[in-house]
Amino acid sequence: MGNFTKIIIFSILIVLAYPLYVKFGIPKLNPSPPPVEAEIGANMTMDQFIALGKKIFDEKGTCTLCHNSLGRAPMLNNQHSVALDRLKDPRYKGGAKTAEEYLHESMIKTSAFVVAGFGVKGSNDTQSPMPDVSTGAIGLNPAEIDAVIAYMMTKDGGKTTLTVPTAVPAAGAEEKKPAAPAKTGAEVVKKYGCGGCHVIAGEAGALGPDLSKIGSKGKDYLRQAVVDPDAVVAKGFDKGMMPTDYKDKMTAGELEMLVDLMAKSK
Secondary structure, X not given: XXXXXXXXXXXXXXXXXXXXXXXXXXXXXXXXXXXXXXXXXXXXXXXXXXXXXXXXHHOOOXXXXXXXXXXXXXXXXXXXXXXXXXXXXXXXXXXXXXXXXXXXXXXXXXXXXXXXXXXXXXXXXXXXXXXXXXXXXXXXXHHHHHHHHHHHHHOOOOOOOOOOOOOEOOOOOXXXXXXXXXXXXXXXXXXXXXXXXXXXXXXXXXXXOOOOOHHHHOHHHHHHHHHOOOOOOOOOOOOOOOOOOHHHHOOHHHHHHHHHHXXXXX
16 A cells, blocks of 8 residues: 555544544533623622612712712712711701611702702802702613612611612613704703703802803813813812713714803803
8 A cells, every 4th residue: 555545544534533533532611601781670689789889889870070089079988877877967958767768869859968068169058069860961760879879888888778679671781762962052061961060051060160251261172171171170170070971972063062152151
């Protein structure tokens, strides 16, 4: 038998043996299934619900932009006990009876109780600069708000009496129609909650720079202040306070209407 024939026979044997080797010679691997996006419902555990609350607190809720060590808003430590103390404060005018109810109220009816020193300037701490988190650019749904409350109640060793809502999509899980573009500069201010931090278009926010006389800065400066807020920071304020994603949220038309509105404020 010639060498060529031997090579042909050997090659055929290799080809025939390879499928058997693949089937029996290679150890089988059983990878874990890909992670499935959690949904708020009967299958979500309380630990998952609390973890979702932390994610919303840090991201969509933008809570840490103000509630941080810079002192622009109260720190949110030990809320399981602090909330109960607030209910006993003579200045409290809300209707909450429990810590969870107080925290819910503090995010929706933000002026029901204003921590001393953190009210709108000139309001004698009766008006909060914080926006209603269920509206505007934040727009948390009821299940998301409960998740944040569960996180705040438990993050420093407390407990919560809340339960996981049933049959409610988790944050971002549901398909939402995009909001219609604003038609005026004032509508842009309302849509994106600018008045929660700034004095602008009749709104009296106190966490960010006063924009009632900002027009003299010029349109190029104003446009940059919206799309790249950390490029030039107003005196007395710090980088990282204003969200940097308005350039992605706003339409070009909305941006220009907002810039035009501010440019007239002189």
